[in-house]
Amino acid sequence: MSEQLNLWQFMLQQSDKLLDQTIAHIGLTCVSLVIAVAIGLPLGIWIAERKRTAWVVLGIAGILQTIPSIALLGFMIPLLGIGALPAIAALFLYALLPVIRNTYTGITGVDPAVTESAAAMGMSKWQILLNVQLPLAMPVILAGIRTATVINVGVATLAAYIAAGGLGEFIFGGIALNNTNMILAGAIPAALLAILLDFLLSLFQKARLKRMRKVAVILPVLLILFSSFYIIPYAKEKILAGFTPEFMGREDGSLGLKSKYKLNIPTVVISDAVMYKAAFERKLDVISGYSTDGRLKAYDLVTLKDDKTIFPPYYAAPLVRQDVLAKYPQLQPALDLLSGVINDSVMTELNYRVDYEKQLPEKVALDFMLAKGLYKKPQSGSEGGVIRLGSKIFAEQYILINIYKMLIEGNTNLKVVTRTGLGGTKICFDALTNNEIDMYPEYTGTGLLVILKPDKKTLDPIIADRNKVFDFVRKKFSDQYQLSWLKPIGFNNAYALMMRRAQAQSLNIKTISDLKNYLSNENHQH
Amino acid sequence: MIIAQNISKDFNGIQAVKDISFQVKEGQTLVLLGTSGCGKTTTLKILNRLIEPSSGAVRINGEDIFSLKPEMLRRSIGYVSQNSGLFPHYTVAENIAIVPKLLGWDQKKIRQRSEDLLRQLKLSVTEYAGKYPDELSGGEKQRVALARALASDPPVLLMDEPFGALDPITRAAVQKEFLELPELKSKTIVLVTHDVQEAFALGDQICLMDKGGIMQTGTPKELIFGPENEFSRNFFSHQRLQLELSALKFKDIWKELPDAKRGSEASLESAQSLWEGMELLAENNQEMLSVINADTDSVKEITIQTIQSVYLEIKRNR
Ligand SMILES: Nc1ncnc2c1ncn2[C@@H]1O[C@H](COP(=O)(O)OP(=O)(O)OP(=O)(O)O)[C@@H](O)[C@H]1O
Ligand SMILES: [Mg+2]
Numbered sequence: 001m002s003e004q005l006n007l008w009q010f011m012l013q014q015s016d017k018l019l020d021q022t023i024a025h026i027g028l029t030c031v032s033l034v035i036a037v038a039i040g041l042p043l044g045i046w047i048a049e050r051k052r053t054a055w056v057v058l059g060i061a062g063i064l065q066t067i068p069s070i071a072l073l074g075f076m077i078p079l080l081g082i083g084a085l086p087a088i089a090a091l092f093l094y095a096l097l098p099v100i101r102n103t104y105t106g107i108t109g110v111d112p113a114v115t116e117s118a119a120a121m122g123m124s125k126w127q128i129l130l131n132v133q134l135p136l137a138m139p140v141i142l143a144g145i146r147t148a149t150v151i152n153v154g155v156a157t158l159a160a161y162i163a164a165g166g167l168g169e170f171i172f173g174g175i176a177l178n179n180t181n182m183i184l185a186g187a188i189p190a191a192l193l194a195i196l197l198d199f200l201l202s203l204f205q206k207a208r209l210k211r212m213r214k215v216a217v218i219l220p221v222l223l224i225l226f227s228s229f230y231i232i233p234y235a236k237e238k239i240l241a242g243f244t245p246e247f248m249g250r251e252d253g254s255l256g257l258k259s260k261y262k263l264n265i266p267t268v269v270i271s272d273a274v275m276y277k278a279a280f281e282r283k284l285d286v287i288s289g290y291s292t293d294g295r296l297k298a299y300d301l302v303t304l305k306d307d308k309t310i311f312p313p314y315y316a317a318p319l320v321r322q323d324v325l326a327k328y329p330q331l332q333p334a335l336d337l338l339s340g341v342i343n344d345s346v347m348t349e350l351n352y353r354v355d356y357e358k359q360l361p362e363k364v365a366l367d368f369m370l371a372k373g374l375y376k377k378p379q380s381g382s383e384g385g386v387i388r389l390g391s392k393i394f395a396e397q398y399i400l401i402n403i404y405k406m407l408i409e410g411n412t413n414l415k416v417v418t419r420t421g422l423g424g425t426k427i428c429f430d431a432l433t434n435n436e437i438d439m440y441p442e443y444t445g446t447g448l449l450v451i452l453k454p455d456k457k458t459l460d461p462i463i464a465d466r467n468k469v470f471d472f473v474r475k476k477f478s479d480q481y482q483l484s485w486l487k488p489i490g491f492n493n494a495y496a497l498m499m500r501r502a503q504a505q506s507l508n509i510k511t512i513s514d515l516k517n518y519l520s521n522e523n524h525q526h
Numbered sequence: 527m528i529i530a531q532n533i534s535k536d537f538n539g540i541q542a543v544k545d546i547s548f549q550v551k552e553g554q555t556l557v558l559l560g561t562s563g564c565g566k567t568t569t570l571k572i573l574n575r576l577i578e579p580s581s582g583a584v585r586i587n588g589e590d591i592f593s594l595k596p597e598m599l600r601r602s603i604g605y606v607s608q609n610s611g612l613f614p615h616y617t618v619a620e621n622i623a624i625v626p627k628l629l630g631w632d633q634k635k636i637r638q639r640s641e642d643l644l645r646q647l648k649l650s651v652t653e654y655a656g657k658y659p660d661e662l663s664g665g666e667k668q669r670v671a672l673a674r675a676l677a678s679d680p681p682v683l684l685m686d687e688p689f690g691a692l693d694p695i696t697r698a699a700v701q702k703e704f705l706e707l708p709e710l711k712s713k714t715i716v717l718v719t720h721d722v723q724e725a726f727a728l729g730d731q732i733c734l735m736d737k738g739g740i741m742q743t744g745t746p747k748e749l750i751f752g753p754e755n756e757f758s759r760n761f762f763s764h765q766r767l768q769l770e771l772s773a774l775k776f777k778d779i780w781k782e783l784p785d786a787k788r789g790s791e792a793s794l795e796s797a798q799s800l801w802e803g804m805e806l807l808a809e810n811n812q813e814m815l816s817v818i819n820a821d822t823d824s825v826k827e828i829t830i831q832t833i834q835s836v837y838l839e840i841k842r843n844r
Pocket of ligand 1: 537538541542560561562563564565566567568569720
C-alpha cells in the first residue's frame with residue numbers, strides 16, 4: 001500500500017516532467033504513425049495490383065521490422081544525428097510493415113465481383129478506390145494501424161536513448177537508479193497510453209462498414225491533431241547538455257549540479273551509447289561521461305574539474321560473495337594481484353582500444369597481462385571448482401572480468417565461467433545476491449548511492465572522501481548482504497562533465513564553476 | 527442495336543472466344559446459351575469492355591465501342607453480373623443510385639427513380655430502401671441488382687445468369703415478372719444462361735455456343751425445329767417435347783385454331799407458348815381456355831386435343 005502511495009507521490013512531485021514526457025511520447029508515436037500511414041497506405045494500394053513488387057516491398061518492410069529497435073535507433077544516428085528526427089524515422093520504419101501489409105491484404109481481399117460491378121457501372125479507377133476498395137478494406141487497414149500504434153508506443157520508450165524524450169526517460173532512469181517508482185512512473189503511463197490509443201482505434205474499427213467512409217476522413221484529422229501536441233524540442237542552444245537518464249535523476253548528477261553549482265543548462269536526455277559521439281559531432285556541448293571512458297580519448301573530450309566535489313569517488317573493486325571466498329581461500333590472493341595496478345589513464349587507454357579501435361576485450365586483457373608480466377598459463381582442470389564472473393554491459397567491465405579470469409585460472413586451480421552483459425547495476429547485484437554469479441567488478445560510488453542509498457545525514461560527511469566511502473560500503477555490504485569488497489583496482493571511474501577540448505579551451509572553461517559562470521554571463525547579455 | 531464482328535479472346539494462349547459474330551436488333555433479347563466454360567461470360571464482358579478482345583469489332587447503336595472511354599461507354603450500358611455484385615457497404619437505395627449519381631442527376635430525381643424501380647420489382651420502398659445487401663435473400667439481391675442496372679434507363683442491358691442463384695420455383699416467378707416489366711420491353715438485351723428453358727422463355731434470338739464458338743444462331747423455333755448440326759440436335763434432345771411446345775406461340779398457329787364463343791374470358795395471350803397453354807389447362811383442370819390476340823382483337827379457343835393435333839401437323843410437315 002505504501003509503495004503505491006509513494007508512486008503516486010512521486011508522480012505528483014514529478015508531474016511537470018511526466019506531462020512533458022507523456023506529450024513527447026504521444027507526439028513521437030503519432031507523428032511517426034501519420035508519416036507511416038501517409039506513405040504505407042499509398043504503397044499498400046500501389047502494390048495491391050502488382051504481386052511481384054508486393055513480394056519485394058513486404059519483404060523489405062518485414063526485414064526492417066526484425067532489426068532490434070535499439071540497433072535501428074543506432075543506425076539512425078550517423079544519418080540523422082540525435083533527437084526527435086532519428087527517433088521518428090526509426091518509429092516510422094517500424095510502423096511501416098503493419099500499415100503496408102494490412103492495406104495490401106485489405107485491398108486484395110475486397111470481393112472482385114464488387115470491384116468489377118463498380119467498373120461495369122462506369123466508375124473510374126479512383127472512384128472505385130475511394131468509394132469501394134478503401135471503405136471495404138478499412139477494417140483490415142485499421143487493424144494494421146492499431147498494431148503499428150501499440151508497437152510504436154512501446155518502441156518510443158527507447159527514444160529516450162537518443163535525446164528524443166518520451167516516457168523512456170523515467171523508465172531507463174529508474175532502471176539505472178534502481179528506483180521502482182521512477183520505472184513505474186514511466187511504464188504505467190506508457191502502458192495506459194498503448195491501451196488508450198488501441199481502444200480509440202478499436203472504436204473506429206467497430207464502426208459499421210457503412211460508416212467507413214467517414215472514418216477515412218476523421219482518423220487522419222485526429223492523428224494530425226495529436227501529432228501537433230508535439231513541438232519538436234529543438235531550438236539550437238548556444239550550449240546544450242546531454243545527460244543519461246541515470247544522471248538526470250541523481251543527487252550526484254543533474255540534481256546536484258542544480259543545487260550545489262546552481263548550474264542552469266538546457267538539457268536533453270540521451271543514452272550513454274551515443275552521447276560521446278554526439279558531443280564530438282557538435283550535437284551536444286556538455287555531456288555526463290565516465291572519467292575513464294575510452295571515447296574520451298577517441299573524441300578528444302576533456303573533463304571539467306568538479307571543484308565543489310558533488311561527484312563521489314567511483315573506485316572499482318571486485319565485489320565477491322563471502323561464502324565463495326571462504327570455500328576457496330586461494331581465490332582472494334589471486335584477485336588482489338590486480339589491486340592498485342590500473343590507474344585512470346591506463347584504464348582509459350584500455351577502454352579506448354575496445355570502444356574505439358574495436359579490439360576484442362579478451363585480446364586487450366591478454367596484452368595488458370603480458371605487458372605487466374601477470375600472465376600465467378591456466379592450470380588445467382576444474383577439480384578445484386568453478387567461479388562465475390559477471391559483468392555489466394560496457395567495455396571496461398568486459399576487460400576487467402577477462403583480466404580476472406586469467407588471474408584466477410593462472411594462479412589457482414579454479415575454473416572460470418563468465419556471464420557477460422548483465423545489464424545495469426541492479427541486474428548484476430541481484431544476480432550476485434541470488435547466487436547466480438560469484439563476483440563482479442563494482443564501483444564504490446555505485447554501491448553507496450544506488451544500492452545502499454543512505455540518507456543525506458550519513459552521506460554528507462563521507463561523500464567526498466574515497467577512503468571513507470570505501471570503508472562505509474565494505475562494512476554495510478558485509479553486514480547486510482554477506483558480500484566482500486576486495487582491494488580497489490586503482491582507477492576512479494567517476495562521473496564527470498565533459499566538453500570538446502577545443503570548445504573548452506576557447507571558452508576558457510576548466511571547472512564546472514567556469515561553465516556555470518560562462519552560462520550566467522551569456523544569459524545576462526540576452 | 528448491337529453488332530459484334532469476328533470477336534476473339536485468348537487468355538495466355540487459350541482461346542476462350544473464337545471468332546464469333548452476332549447482331550441484336552433494337553428492343554430484342556439475345557440469349558447466349560451454352561455449357562459451363564464455353565465463353566458466355568467472356569463474350570458478354572467484351573461488350574462493355576470489362577474484357578478487351580484480342581481481335582474483332584463491336585458497335586453499339588452505331589458507335590464503335592473502342593473509340594469511347596470505357597467509363598463513358600459503361601454508364602450507358604446496364605450490367606447485372608453473375609453474382610449480384612452489390613456494394614456491401616451501400617444500402618439498397620444507395621446501390622441503385624450509383625449510376626444516376628455518376629451521371630450527375632439531382633437528389634430528388636434519383637429518389638423518385640429508385641422508388642419507382644423498387645415498386646416495379648415488387649420491393650416495398652419503406653422496407654427495403656434502407657437495408658444492406660447482407661440483409662437480403664438471394665432473390666431480393668438479384669432484383670436489386672436488376673434495379674441498379676436499370677436505374678439510369680440505359681438503352682442496352684447485359685445480364686449474366688441473372689437468375690442463376692435462385693431455386694427453380696423462385697426463378698420461374700422472377701422470370702415471369704421480368705418478362706412483364708414495362709421497363710424491359712424497349713431495351714436491347716444480351717442475356718447469358720446455361721438453362722435451356724430460360725433461354726426459350728426469354729430469348730428472341732439464341733446463340734448456342736460451344737468451346738468458344740457459336741454453333742447456331744436463331745429463334746427458339748429455328749433452333750429446335752431446324753438444328754444445323756449434331757451439336758444443336760443433341761443439345762436439345764433432353765427436353766425436346768417441352769422445348770418444342772415452348773418454341774411455338776399461339777400466334778404462330780392462329781389460323782388453325784377455332785374461334786371462341788362470344789363473351790368468353792381470355793386467360794392467355796397469343797404471344798404465349800403452347801407449353802404455357804398446356805400448363806394452364808393442367809393447372810386449372812379445365813377442358814378449354816381462350817386466347818386473345820391483341821393485334822387483331824380476336825379470341826380463339828384451345829384444348830389439349832387442338833394443341834396436340836396442330837403440333838403433330840407441324841412435325842409431319844417438317
Ligand atoms: N481471366 C481469365 N484468365 C484466364 N482464363 C479465363 C479467364 N476468364 C475466363 N477464362 C477461361 O475462359 C473460358 C470461358 O470462360 P467464361 O467465364 O466465359 O465461361 P462461361 O461460359 O461464362 O462459363 P459459366 O457458365 O461457368 O459461367 C473458360 O475456360 C475459363 O477458364
Ligand atoms: Mg459465366
